[in-house]
Amino acid sequence: MKRARLIYNPTAGKEGIERQLPRILQRLEEKGLETSCHATRHPGDASHAAAEAVKRGFDIVIAAGGDGTIHEVVNGLAPFSSRPQLGIIPSGTSNDLARALHLPRDMVAACEVIGEGRACPMDVGRVQNHYFINVAAAGFLTEVTHQTPSRLKTVLGQFAYYAKGLEKLGTLLRPFRVRLESPQKIVEDEIYLIIVANSPSIGGFDQLAAQADIGDGLLDVLVVRKASLPELVHLVGSVLKGEHLDDERVLYFQTDRLEVISDKPMKLNLDGEWGGDLAGRFETLAGHLSVLCPAENQAPSGKWKKLRHRRGEH
Template identity: 60%
Template sequence: MKRARLIYNPTAGREMVSKQLSRLLTKLEQAGYETSCYATPDRWAAAEEARQAAERKFDVVIAAGGDGTIHEVVNGLASYEQPPKLGILPAGTTNDLARALRLPRDIQDACDVITTGRSTSVDVGKFGDRYFINVAAAGRITEVTYEAPSRLKTVMGPLAYYAKAIEKLGTLHKPFPLRLKTAQGEWEAETLLFVVANSVSVGGFERLAPAANLSDGLLDVLVVPKTNMSDLLQLATLAMKGEHVRDSRVVYFQTDQIEVDTPETLKLNLDGEHGGELMGRFEILPHHLEIFCP
């Protein structure tokens, strides 16, 4: 019998997984999986539990929660040459990766995707010793995602991000110096937003990186150079429809690796979580994880 380890965030999505746990476990058992579960007590516990599941040769590891939970589980699995297959039950605030994979929003339906057994191999991004499955980003506006308290997100959902953005409104358009280097050349400018995307859906924008493909072996790089708040809001409106990449105020290209340098101390956002400081090399690991999808 195949074994599945369900790793879930008990506070995600207004405690959605906790409330439906019994039904989820029953569904997986009926599909032929010997299933056990683990509720994450604090940050980074999901990564360690996923690592142990890989060591114990589980066939499937299921991440149930938001993009942060998925990020941790990916970091627990990605260092292995033949990691377990990854299942996703989207129960977070934005669920960017689930959107990109076109997973059902209902976690019971998403569980059916796992029991059906269809999967695809996807790329994984790497920065230093950290991995990311969806996005790496920097800029004052990206700090909103991991500075919003988890309890506030449980109570308010997406409104928690808006509340945090209003609090930081005066600094969101403050630029930083950025220097990029790829095999194709170098680029340098004062910058408001730097994004390295692996999928189309980032920060709730379903077409922020419209050419991105989780299995193409490429990173999609989007840069918004220094501009005023009015232009930034205009670009955000265009981004809702994926039309911003044709605007002259935006830099957009694809590459398999990129070196980033800045003299400023700037926080890096990895899949919505704090990922250290922005400086170093981003690269793509092609077809590195097998994920269940519709």
């Protein structure tokens, strides 16, 4: 029987996971997983618990919570040379990674996916000594995700971000200058926002980085250039229609590594959590984690298989 360690955030989403915990554990046991639990108590606790699970030889580590909880668990697993499989039970506000993996929203149904044991390779982004799964972003707009109170997110869900954004709109529009260096291109410009995406689903928007693929070995870079307020309002409309990548105010390209130089210190938002400064080297670790996923996701993407072939990996 495989051993699983369930690391869950009791405050995630609408705080429903503890009510479902007996059913979750029962279903995992029925699927042949000897499962023990760890409830997170403070920021960083999930990372520590995941690292301990690696050292104790668990076969599977299950992250139950939102993208922030998954982010911490991944940062606990990623530094090790040999890592357990990753299972996910989505119970947060946005659940971006769960949507990218087409995981069921129902927590007990997500246990079925974990119990089936089908795995797919998943890329992990790395910047400085931090790892990310969905996105690394910087710009004053990213302050919205950090400053939205957890209680407001619990009550309002995704609408909490929009409410906070409207409240701070007048103070968010401050451009900053960056230099971006990659094998594909070099860019120097004044911008409002930079997004380095590993997943197409970001902040509740399913197609913000529509071409991103968690298994293609590439990072998708999206930059919003300095523009007037009316132009930005128009751009928001383009985002809602999925037409923003054609907008002249948006720079978009794919790369496996990127060097960012900023003219001022900028906080870096990793999967909705603060993670150091923007300036530094971004890279993708292709297929670094094995994530338990629905059957349709099991095979690596064609792009990732081609990338592995080019690098001589098997």
